[in-house]
Structure formats: structure tokens, C-alpha cells
């Protein structure tokens with residue numbers, strides 16, 4: 001398998017996989033991100049990273065104190081069922097939140113209901129408009145808040161990471177790994193990670209954070225996502241510099257900066273790979289931050305079985321380990337080089353000026 005040589009100084013592939021495992025074992029649905037949030041908090045504490053909450057329940061972590069702030073943005077939720085009412089001793093009604101087509105909701109599909117992780121099944125649809133379903137449990141359950149597809153949480157097979165929720169716990173893991181690596185290397189550049197809530201229902205946490213200026217005005221926001229594998233990108237061919245999404249094109253200088261740093265890594269390290277594409281399969285948080293005035297760019301890794309939809313049934317999502325490693329590698333380097341942002345983004349202009357010295361005299365009529 002392809003490996004990024006020296007992609008971390010302090011962390012290695014096994015550390016990154018362990019981080020991903022801890023996150024992917026946490027169930028979550030929109031507005032019910034508690035388990036993911038407490039796993040992130042524990043990891044941050046173990047590594048001496050400062051963390052705190054905003055009043056919307058988004059979790060913010062920071063390393064470094066110097067320079068224009070970089071903000072790594074990722075979300076903690078995943079499409080799932082939010083419990084509404086108790087129907088009788090063994091069944092509840094639940095609204096499905098997130099983008100999964102109707103054809104996948106086949107009665108009898110195994111689910112798991114929380115907080116007590118009890119096996120249950122999808123029942124009949126009760127309100128097609130509002131996507132409310134019956135959830136049937138074999139025994140009496142007194143307390144219920146949300147439910148998820150009963151799929152394996154985490155497996156690594158042939159360099160693929162499979163599980164119920166790669167989206168967006170892979171983005172969360174990449175942000176955390178970057179901050180851990182920067183802290184261990186004593187990098188002084190200030191880098192925040194903002195872990196948001198309720199992205200799957202329309203960027204709830206990100207909009208709140210952007211609208212209420214929870215992060216500094218001059219931040220350079222980099223949205224980290226998994227994104228449905230669509231041509232021209234391929235799973236396993238490296239991190240994707242995402243030039244835009246379904247709704248927006250992102251900051252030109254910011255995108256060029258990430259591309260230049262990727263090219264630098266490519267030249268220096270034969271194991272590094274990257275791709276560049278406008279991933280139009282969905283809209284990511286970079287659009288939300290950009291709409292509220294933040295300079296925004298995006299990176300993503302290609303995702304298989306987007307939102308648990310394989311060709312005909314609910315299944316595990318998957319990403320390639322190499323793509324995640326290259327994402328972290330790029331984020332670490334982009335953070336270290338950030339004080340030279342102008343140098344990297346002006347390289348093209350310098351080259352154009354040189355070219356014009358040759359072409360201009362021959363143009364004069």
C-alpha cells in the first residue's frame with residue numbers, strides 16, 4: 001500500500017487509526033452529538049490541548065498563539081433518527097434527519113436506540129412528509145433519545161476504513177491529529193479546530209458559530225469533509241483540494257495556497273498524493289462560513305457508500321487510509337508554512353511577470 005513517508009514526525013499511522021477508532025465507536029445523530037463530543041474532549045485532554053464550548057454546544061480546540069488564525073472545521077453528527085414520542089411499551093416514533101433517499105427505509109432494518117444501545121427495528125412510516133417512522137423494540141424501553149443504523153462502527157480492511165459514520169468523523173480525526181502533531185512539534189502558529197453540531201440538517205452549528213463570530217473575523221477556515229466519490233476523484237489517490245461544492249466556489253488565494261503546499265509535499269515526498277476537484281455531490285461547511293464573511297477553503301477525502309447508501313441497501317461508509325494520512329500531512333504543512341502565505345500565493349504572479357519580460361518587447365507594434 002502507498003504510504004506517506006515521514007508524513008508525521010511525532011504521530012504514526014497506528015496512532016491515527018486508533019484516534020479514528022475511538023471517534024467512530026461513538027453513535028451520533030443531528031442534535032445528539034454528546035458521545036462524539038466527550039471522546040474529542042478526552043483526546044484533547046490527553047494531549048494537553050485547550051478546549052471549550054460555545055453556547056450552541058460546538059466544541060473548540062486550539063493550539064499555538066501566533067499569526068492569523070487557521071480554523072479547521074468538521075462536524076460531529078451523522079444522519080440518524082431523533083426520537084419524538086413513546087407510542088406504547090415497546091415502540092417509539094422517530095424523525096429521520098439527514099439526506100438518505102426514501103427507498104432505503106425498508107421496514108425490519110436493524111437499528112440501535114440510545115442512550116442504552118438497545119437493538120431494535122425500523123417499523124412502518126407514520127408521516128411520509130416529515131419522515132417520521134415507527135421504531136419497534138423487542139422489550140420495554142423507558143428512555144429513548146436517538147437511534148442509528150445498526151452497522152459495525154469501525155473496521156480496517158485492505159487499507160479501507162469502514163463503519164457507520166466516516167462522515168464526518170474522519171474530518172474530526174484529521175483535525176485532531178493535526179493539532180496533536182502541531183502541539184508535539186511546538187509549532188507556534190495558532191490553529192483552531194471547530195467541531196460543530198447538526199450539520200446534516202443545514203449546517204446548524206456552523207451557521208451559529210459564523211453568525212455569532214465565535215471564531216476570529218480574520219480566520220482562514222478550512223472545511224474538512226468526506227465527500228461522495230464522483231469523477232474525476234478516486235478513492236485511494238490522496239486528499240482532495242476541494243475548490244467548491246454544490247453551492248459555492250471557495251476563496252481563490254486560499255485554494256491556491258493549499259494547492260501550492262500540496263505540490264511542495266509532492267515534490268519532496270514520493271508517497272504524497274493529492275487530487276483537486278469541485279465536489280458537487282453536496283454542500284459543505286465552507287459555504288456556510290463563506291456566506292457569513294469568512295475566508296474559506298476546503299479539503300475532503302472521497303467517500304464510498306455516502307450516507308450509508310450502497311447501490312441497494314443501508315451499509316457501512318468507507319474511506320481509504322492513504323487519503324486520510326495525506327489530509328493530515330497537508331494540514332500540518334499548511335499550518336507550519338502559513339506565515340509565508342503571501343510567498344506561496346504570489347508565486348504565480350512572479351512567474352507571469354518573468355514571462356512578460358520576454359513576451360512584452362515582442363508584442364510592441
Ligand SMILES: [Zn+2]
Nearest residue numbers: 079167200307
Ligand atoms: Zn453528511
